[in-house]
Amino acid sequence: MKIIRxxxxxxxxxxxxxxxKLPRTTQKFFDExxxxxxxxxxxxHEAFRPRYEIVEFINQCFIIGYRSLPLVGLTGFIxxxxxxxxxRPSLVDxxxxxxxxxxxxxxxxxxxxxxxxxxxxxxxxxSSIGAxxxxxxxxxxxxxxxxxxxxxxxxxxxxxxxxxxxxLPLLVLLGDAISLYGAFMGVNIKTNTSFTLYYTQVFDxxxxxxxxxxxxxxxxxxxxxxxxxxxxxxNSSKGTEGVGRSANSAVVVSSLMVFVxxxxxxxxxxxxxxx
Amino acid sequence: MAESRINNLKLGIFTIAGILxxxxxxxxxxxxxxLFGSNILISTRMRNAGGLVSGNNVRYxxxxxxxxxxxxxxxxxxxxxxxxxxxxxxxxxxxxSIASLGTEGLIGNRIVNLIAGPGTGRPIREGDVIMGKxxxxxxxxxxxxxxxxxxxxxxxxxxxxxxxxxxGSSGFWRIIENDTLATDLTTTLQxxxxxxxxxxxxxxxxxxxxNDIKSGNGSAGKIxxxxxxxxxxxxxxxxxxxxxSNAAALTExxxxxxxxxxxxxxxxxxPANSILKDSGMVVKLHNTLxxxxxxxxxxxxxxxxxxxxFLLRGYFRKQEKIKSKDSAFGKPK
Amino acid sequence: MEERSxxxxxxxxxxxxxxxxxxxxxxxxxxxxxxxxxENLAVLGKSGSGKSVLIKCIIGLLKPDSGIINVFNESxxxxxxxxxxxIRARIGFLFQSNALYDSMTVRENLAFPLRRHxxxxxxxxxxxxxxxxxxxxxLAHTLNMMPxxxxxxxxxxxxxxxxxxxRPEIILYDEPTTGLDPxxxxxxxxxxxxxxxxxxxxxxxxxxxxxxIKITADRITLLTDGIAYATGSYDELKASDDPxxxxxxx
Numbered sequence: 001m002k003i004i005r006x007x008x009x010x011x012x013x014x015x016x017x018x019x020x021k022l023p024r025t026t027q028k029f030f031d032e033x034x035x036x037x038x039x040x041x042x043x044x045h046e047a048f049r050p051r052y053e054i055v056e057f058i059n060q061c062f063i064i065g066y067r068s069l070p071l072v073g074l075t076g077f078i079x080x081x082x083x084x085x086x087x088r089p090s091l092v093d094x095x096x097x098x099x100x101x102x103x104x105x106x107x108x109x110x111x112x113x114x115x116x117x118x119x120x121x122x123x124x125x126x127s128s129i130g131a132x133x134x135x136x137x138x139x140x141x142x143x144x145x146x147x148x149x150x151x152x153x154x155x156x157x158x159x160x161x162x163x164x165x166x167x168l169p170l171l172v173l174l175g176d177a178i179s180l181y182g183a184f185m186g187v188n189i190k191t192n193t194s195f196t197l198y199y200t201q202v203f204d205x206x207x208x209x210x211x212x213x214x215x216x217x218x219x220x221x222x223x224x225x226x227x228x229x230x231x232x233x234x235n236s237s238k239g240t241e242g243v244g245r246s247a248n249s250a251v252v253v254s255s256l257m258v259f260v261x262x263x264x265x266x267x268x269x270x271x272x273x274x275x
Numbered sequence: 276m277a278e279s280r281i282n283n284l285k286l287g288i289f290t291i292a293g294i295l296x297x298x299x300x301x302x303x304x305x306x307x308x309x310l311f312g313s314n315i316l317i318s319t320r321m322r323n324a325g326g327l328v329s330g331n332n333v334r335y336x337x338x339x340x341x342x343x344x345x346x347x348x349x350x351x352x353x354x355x356x357x358x359x360x361x362x363x364x365x366x367x368x369x370x371x372s373i374a375s376l377g378t379e380g381l382i383g384n385r386i387v388n389l390i391a392g393p394g395t396g397r398p399i400r401e402g403d404v405i406m407g408k409x410x411x412x413x414x415x416x417x418x419x420x421x422x423x424x425x426x427x428x429x430x431x432x433x434x435x436x437x438x439x440x441x442x443g444s445s446g447f448w449r450i451i452e453n454d455t456l457a458t459d460l461t462t463t464l465q466x467x468x469x470x471x472x473x474x475x476x477x478x479x480x481x482x483x484x485x486n487d488i489k490s491g492n493g494s495a496g497k498i499x500x501x502x503x504x505x506x507x508x509x510x511x512x513x514x515x516x517x518x519x520s521n522a523a524a525l526t527e528x529x530x531x532x533x534x535x536x537x538x539x540x541x542x543x544x545x546p547a548n549s550i551l552k553d554s555g556m557v558v559k560l561h562n563t564l565x566x567x568x569x570x571x572x573x574x575x576x577x578x579x580x581x582x583x584x585f586l587l588r589g590y591f592r593k594q595e596k597i598k599s600k601d602s603a604f605g606k607p608k
Numbered sequence: 609m610e611e612r613s614x615x616x617x618x619x620x621x622x623x624x625x626x627x628x629x630x631x632x633x634x635x636x637x638x639x640x641x642x643x644x645x646x647e648n649l650a651v652l653g654k655s656g657s658g659k660s661v662l663i664k665c666i667i668g669l670l671k672p673d674s675g676i677i678n679v680f681n682e683s684x685x686x687x688x689x690x691x692x693x694x695i696r697a698r699i700g701f702l703f704q705s706n707a708l709y710d711s712m713t714v715r716e717n718l719a720f721p722l723r724r725h726x727x728x729x730x731x732x733x734x735x736x737x738x739x740x741x742x743x744x745x746x747l748a749h750t751l752n753m754m755p756x757x758x759x760x761x762x763x764x765x766x767x768x769x770x771x772x773x774x775r776p777e778i779i780l781y782d783e784p785t786t787g788l789d790p791x792x793x794x795x796x797x798x799x800x801x802x803x804x805x806x807x808x809x810x811x812x813x814x815x816x817x818x819x820x821i822k823i824t825a826d827r828i829t830l831l832t833d834g835i836a837y838a839t840g841s842y843d844e845l846k847a848s849d850d851p852x853x854x855x856x857x858x
Binding site for chain 2 (some may be wrong): 058059061062065066069169170171173174176177199203206207208211215
């Protein structure tokens with residue numbers, strides 16, 4: 001078992017300013033933030049050096065991307081439908097019911113699609129990565145890999161993080177497409193709109209500044225879900241309880257990170273003048 | 276191994292589908308912004324860009340033909356709008372076309388509308404500058420409406436004053452209701468005739484009297500010898516003579532006055548005539564009233580349109596509510 | 609392979625003054641050990657005495673604080689990653705919890721070290737090796753099963769087969785019989801002896817199971833308080849009067 005305790009900022013504080021101590025939870029929070037940063041740094045250090053685990057990467061892409069599509073598609077469809085039905089009354093009040101496709105389209109592409117998909121993804125993939133790596137850690141499979149001449153960080157973490165980073169944007173795109181179709185059904189519940197008119201209206205309302213930032217931020221969402229799931233799994237404590245906890249906190253922390261990144265993304269796009 | 280090949284196939288389909296959707300949506304959006312295909316750049320000048328930004332649509336007779344590429348401030352009163360027009364459409368748009376600003380719907384995005392201009396020209400080419408036309412936007416419409424409103428108010432108040440003054444002027448109406456005037460004139464003429472008849476009778480009486488005196492009959496003889504009486508008689512005669520000449524002058528003057536009035540009436544001068552005879556004036560008055568009516572109707576339409584404008588709808592609704600509340604309580608408005 | 613059996617006195621693993629601490633908790637405090645070729649050396653100690661830490665230091669999973677670990681006369685702590693990978697191909701490691709990859713079939717589990725160590729093998733050659741390894745542990749029929757479908761003893765055997773597939777010169781056993789019933793434990797112990805005879809491997813067996821040690825060990829080192837307290841054959845140590853040694857044999 002490889003136990004490396006890196007000195008943290010607070011170790012130095014305790015040494016140099018004895019008596020000045022932060023509350024335990026605060027210290028733990030910063031400790032973990034530091035450890036995640038280090039873990040992320042290691043990712044960039046290892047991801048772009050050989051050897052490349054291409055077969056395992058493709059395998060993970062299949063598991064992470066393809067197998068998540070039904071869930072993402074279903075939630076996306078329902079969300080598009082429900083959103084349309086919920087928006088209609090207020091638009092009718094203002095007499096701009098005809099703007100419904102444009103409005104729903106923008107809402108889905110800009111925000112609902114990426115964030116909802118990322119949250120579902122965090123729930124499904126974040127927890128499964130956390131649990132899988134956690135149990136591998138507990139049952140010494142990670143050590144076994146290392147002994148078998150495999151860098152487990154490359155084999156387990158890099159492949160998964162790359163897979164989540166690349167697959168989530170794809171899932172977001174497909175989720176958007178399905179969601180827009182759901183919205184089309186929603187539009188057609190009360191009125192009769194042709195599909196051609198619907199998609200013309202949707203795409204007329206959209207600009208690159210709607211699609212590109214949303215697409216770009218989903219890469220970051222995917223990266224966050226992957227890296228946090230792997231971090232939690234890789235640093236799982238012993239025992240089945242530790243596995244459960246790492247799966248759970250992987251979901252919680254990565255969902256939270258999705259929102260934090262979303263907040264950052266909206267500010268960055270605003271600064272770049274893309275809003 | 277077979278299973279992993281199927282998995283690879285599924286993953287491939289999944290990936291391609293996602294990328295395809297991205298490409299299609301980017302293309303659809305890009306098509307609207309004319310990023311693909313060949314385009315030409317033309318420009319126009321306007322005094323007011325009205326919030327136009329790059330990326331806004333350009334329509335020719337209502338068909339999407341391009342987008343706004345740049346909006347530049349040229350001088351304090353001139354704004355240059357550069358537009359990307361797709362080549363297919365450019366072949367059919369002439370350089371005499373006129374550009375104007377508009378909105379998509381009532382509150383939509385700004386657009387540039389191109390319409391065919393007068394006369395013939397050649398198809399637009401890269402770098403052409405076409406004419407820009409100032410158009411009404413909602414602000415301007417409201418401004419114009421308010422001017423119209425003011426004018427209507429002024430006009431009606433002027434009319435009101437005029438009518439009041441006409442009503443208040445007794446002389447005017449006396450002239451208009453000309454019965455008295457005519458009677459007065461007739462009476463004057465009758466009186467003048469009577470006066471001249473009386474003068475005639477007086478003259479013949481004088482003749483008889485003079486004959487009596489010549490013959491020396493009666494008291495007249497006495498009178499001839501009485502010098503005082505002769506002097507008094509001479510004075511009386513000269514006075515009579517004067518009176519007769521006065522009567523003649525009066526007759527002449529009356530004649531002149533009547534002639535004057537007649538001449539005035541026939542030649543069409545003076546206020547009385549205007550009122551009595553000028554049919555043009557009547558038409559004008561009528562037109563004025565029609566105009567007032569029309570502008571009131573137009574104003575009503577404008578107000579109706581404004582009432583339907585969602586921006587102001589709330590205000591009018593409130594007004595209606597107050598009105599109905601007032602009437603419910605039987606209060607005067 | 610023939611060459612291996614010749615020199616019985618050649619030292620394959622040599623450990624001197626090994627120190628390892630976790631935080632303030634010192635586990636190894638100057639441990640010494642020599643493993644000769646084709647010898648089964650058992651390291652006996654109480655739970656938490658640092659037995660697992662010792663073999664993890666040998667394989668390079670843990671870095672010692674100080675001390676010398678030489679494997680085939682090469683210093684493990686000073687090695688670069690690829691050198692380490694290279695020497696790891698010559699050392700087998702049987703994990704306490706077997707560490708079979710749950711997501712892979714038995715066949716894939718066995719193929720994993722073969723592929724990972726860049727041992728170029730054709731598909732058929734690879735299958736031959738896997739089948740041979742499975743036959744060695746008597747579980748040829750489990751080729752396409754998943755690890756969860758197997759019993760504890762079978763999993764231990766598969767793990768052993770996976771360790772053996774690279775024909776290691778040294779095998780490190782981490783508590784090979786822990787968690788197994790005595791009969792299965794005995795079977796595993798006998799299997800270990802057979803393997804040692806067949807492939808002439810040198811082994812370090814970490815255990816506190818006296819039955820296992822009695823069957824397998826040529827020599828026993830007693831690990832207490834972070835040092836090699838005593839070394840000798842089973843019979844020698846059993847005959848000792850030392851109270852510390854005695855408590856293990858009661």
